[in-house]
Amino acid sequence: MASNENRVALVTGSGKGVGAGIVRVLCRMGIRCLINCNSNPAMAEENLKRIREEGGEAFVFQADVSDPAQARSMTEAAVERYGRLDILVNNAAMQYNLFVDEYDEALIRKQWDINLGGYWRMIREAFPYLKESPTGRIINIGSVHGKRPTCFDAGYAMTKGGIKMLTREAALEMEPYGITVNCISLGGCRIEFKTGHPPFHSYRPPETRNPRMRPGVRLVEPEEVGHLVWYLCSAEAGAVTGSCIRIDGGQMLK
Amino acid sequence: MKNTVVLTDLRTREMQDAAVFLAEQGYEVRTVPESVCLWKEAELREWSAEFAGELAGVIHPAPPAFLSPMLETTEEEYAKARNEGPMAAWCTAKVFGGIMRAQGSGSLIFLGSIHAEKPVGRGFLFSSGCGAVQMLSREINQDYGPFGVRSFYIQRGPGEADPDLKNDLSPLYCGLEKRYPLRRLPKRGELNGLLAFLLSPAAAPLAGSDLRADGGMTMYYGERITEEQAEKLRRHTPGAEGGGIIGFK
Numbered sequence: 066m067a068s069n070e071n072r073v074a075l076v077t078g079s080g081k082g083v084g085a086g087i088v089r090v091l092c093r094m095g096i097r098c099l100i101n102c103n104s105n106p107a108m109a110e111e112n113l114k115r116i117r118e119e120g121g122e123a124f125v126f127q128a129d130v131s132d133p134a135q136a137r138s139m140t141e142a143a144v145e146r147y148g149r150l151d152i153l154v155n156n157a158a159m160q161y162n163l164f165v166d167e168y169d170e171a172l173i174r175k176q177w178d179i180n181l182g183g184y185w186r187m188i189r190e191a192f193p194y195l196k197e198s199p200t201g202r203i204i205n206i207g208s209v210h211g212k213r214p215t216c217f218d219a220g221y222a223m224t225k226g227g228i229k230m231l232t233r234e235a236a237l238e239m240e241p242y243g244i245t246v247n248c249i250s251l252g253g254c255r256i257e258f259k260t261g262h263p264p265f266h267s268y269r270p271p272e273t274r275n276p277r278m279r280p281g282v283r284l285v286e287p288e289e290v291g292h293l294v295w296y297l298c299s300a301e302a303g304a305v306t307g308s309c310i311r312i313d314g315g316q317m318l319k
Numbered sequence: 320m321k322n323t324v325v326l327t328d329l330r331t332r333e334m335q336d337a338a339v340f341l342a343e344q345g346y347e348v349r350t351v352p353e354s355v356c357l358w359k360e361a362e363l364r365e366w367s368a369e370f371a372g373e374l375a376g377v378i379h380p381a382p383p384a385f386l387s388p389m390l391e392t393t394e395e396e397y398a399k400a401r402n403e404g405p406m407a408a409w410c411t412a413k414v415f416g417g418i419m420r421a422q423g424s425g426s427l428i429f430l431g432s433i434h435a436e437k438p439v440g441r442g443f444l445f446s447s448g449c450g451a452v453q454m455l456s457r458e459i460n461q462d463y464g465p466f467g468v469r470s471f472y473i474q475r476g477p478g479e480a481d482p483d484l485k486n487d488l489s490p491l492y493c494g495l496e497k498r499y500p501l502r503r504l505p506k507r508g509e510l511n512g513l514l515a516f517l518l519s520p521a522a523a524p525l526a527g528s529d530l531r532a533d534g535g536m537t538m539y540y541g542e543r544i545t546e547e548q549a550e551k552l553r554r555h556t557p558g559a560e561g562g563g564i565i566g567f568k
Contacts, residue, residue: 133394165413165462170360173409177401181447185397189390211454219412219458223405226454227447230435234443237488238389307438 072200073147074298075099075140077130077187078157080109082256083206086287087154087294088112092121094295099143100125101157108257130157130183131175140190150194152298155184156206158224165219173220180224181231188235192244201244202298205232206290209252209313229309236307245306247297252313255284283314321424323347323370324518327357327379327411332480333507334380340511346375346518357407363414370418376426376518377415379408381452384432384477384484387444397444404448405455412459412470420466426518427463427470429456430510433533435474440489453529460527469526471517476533478505498539505534 074091078084080102088098089112098116100123102109109125116123126142128135143150158180161172184205195201210218211225232248239246293312296302311317324341326334329350338348351357355366382403387396412427419425434442435449456472463470477484477495485492496503510532516522517530531537 165409165459166417168409168413170358170406170410174401174406177405177451181451182397182401185389185392185443189392192390211450214454214457214461216458216461219455219462220409222454222458223409223451226435227405227451230438230446230450231443233438234440234446235389237438237440238443240488 071149072096072151072198072298073098073143073149074152074154075101075143075150075187075191076154076156077101077183078103079154080105080112080125083251083254083287083290084154084156085109085112086289087156087291088123089116089119089121090288090291090295091152091298092116092123093119096152096298097147098123099139099146101130101139102127103129103157129179130187131178133186136183136186137190140187140194144194149198150191151198151200152202152204153187153191153195154204154206154294155187157183158206158221160218160221162218163220164217168220173223176220177224177227180221181227184228184231188246192239192242195239195244196242199243200298200300200303201239201242203235203239203244203246204294204297205235205246205248207232207248207250207309209250209311209317211248211250211309213317232309233307240306245297245303247305247307248309249290249293249297250309250311250313251285251290252311252316253284254290255286283316285312285314321373321375321422323349323373324375325349325351325367325370325377325415327351327377327407328382331380331383333478333510334378336508337378337511337514340508341515341518344515347373358402358410360410360414363410367414367418370415372422374415374418374422374425376419376428377411378428378430378514379411380430381432381449382407382445384434384439384442384445384482386439386441386484386486388441389443392444400444400448404445405451408452408455412455416459416463416468416470419468420463422467424467424520425469426522427456427459427468428514428517429453429470429472430514431472431474433474433476433531433537435472435529437491437537438489439484440486440491442484442486456529457527464526469517469523471522471525471527472529473510473513473517474529474531474533475510476505476536478509479507495536498536500535500538 128139236246434446435453459470
């Protein structure tokens with residue numbers, strides 16, 4: 066793959082979890098990164114320390130993507146620091162793990178404003194810089210629950226169904242500028258902790274599990290997602306746009 | 320017998336026709352008044368309380384489609400689309416789904432759009448809302464299905480009265496009539512029979528389904544052939560007489 070030493074990426078929600086794995090991989094490949102966090106700056110600093118120990122270049126910026134002003138100032142901070150922006154990875158999302166009737170109006174609206182509104186705002190803010198890049202890339206981290214229901218979080222699945230379509234629309238709108246837009250449909254991933262309640266109360270009933278299957282599921286590692294992002298950022302992936310690529314260890318086949 | 324059907328929005332001629340048709344089928348049709356805000360749960364809950372134990376089903380249409388270029392859309396336009404699209408659908412699902420769950424039966428029908436899967440081109444607010452509501456329908460089937468509630472999402476194609484979404488990024492709305500195998504846009508009332516079927520217990524095996532009701536228009540790939548190429552093919556197709564090539568006459 067092509068060298069990316071000069072490129073710059075902004076990865077939302079990258080202080081921990083999937084986003085943290087993505088920035089670690091991108092930094093290893095020589096891409097300079099803005100690490101965005103909102104609620105947990107200590108974990109973001111920890112991730113930055115790990116990246117610097119590996120020789121990578123990054124910095125932490127705390128911002129809430131549901132706030133238009135913060136979305137703008139974060140984008141400007143990346144450009145001010147590194148002089149350019151080539152890659153936007155939209156990853157910041159909330160997952161509350163609540164049934165339909167456990168959500169209230171305020172909570173479901175907040176989730177929409179972060180999970181979907183935040184992705185749109187960041188695309189809008191990053192666009193002026195991405196269009197100047199020879200390999201402008203937008204990668205939206207979606208979920209297998211943009212297709213298959215969760216059985217434990219209707220609000221989350223709604224936002225992921227929305228992100229699938231946001232990606233397709235963005236791919237059409239960005240194509241004239243040479244910017245590719247793709248979605249990664251992520252399955253169960255090994256992360257530190259989730260923002261919501263664990264979905265143990267509603268997950269697949271025991272009698273629906275095949276007893277001959279090996280126990281447990283093959284969780285995706287955050288850095289495995291990072292390597293897929295890295296591929297999508299490469300020049301070799303220039304023809305891949307508007308796609309939803311599933312990375313779930315085969316869970317959707319079961 | 321549970322006999323009441325609620326239509327959440329009667330502003331379109333299509334839904335007005337559906338109301339007349341369903342009334343003719345013997346349903347008591349009720350419409351959410353415009354004074355009740357569909358994305359305010361408390362208002363909807365108060366208005367709907369009288370239907371407990373009587374509800375055969377609810378039909379919730381998507382708001383009218385519209386263009387919204389991603390880089391020009393304002394925060395106000397975003398909030399309006401969020402409220403009228405996914406938030407209104409969620410409130411409808413929670414309030415009416417809760418009533419049907421308590422009574423042990425009922426159909427929740429989201430009359431949506433092909434744009435839950437197919438992009439408009441400069442229409443992200445509408446299509447992302449549709450994609451979200453399609454997932455909501457699937458989730459309702461999981462949450463409320465065990466209590467007798469059937470949920471459906473109809474991917475409706477553009478019809479006669481719909482806004483023209485022609486744009487410079489996607490050819491989807493160009494030559495729209497020719498994209499339909501019947502060579503015409505769907506007419507008002509042509510989905511009424513489907514709505515009545517989905518309200519009935521006979522639709523139980525389809526619970527949780529997305530039903531593409533677009534007259535085959537999204538199967539169209541005729542734009543790959545130019546008029547000139549089509550004419551050439553016609554001349555070399557024995558017996559075609561100008562009608563041998565699908566999509567060009």
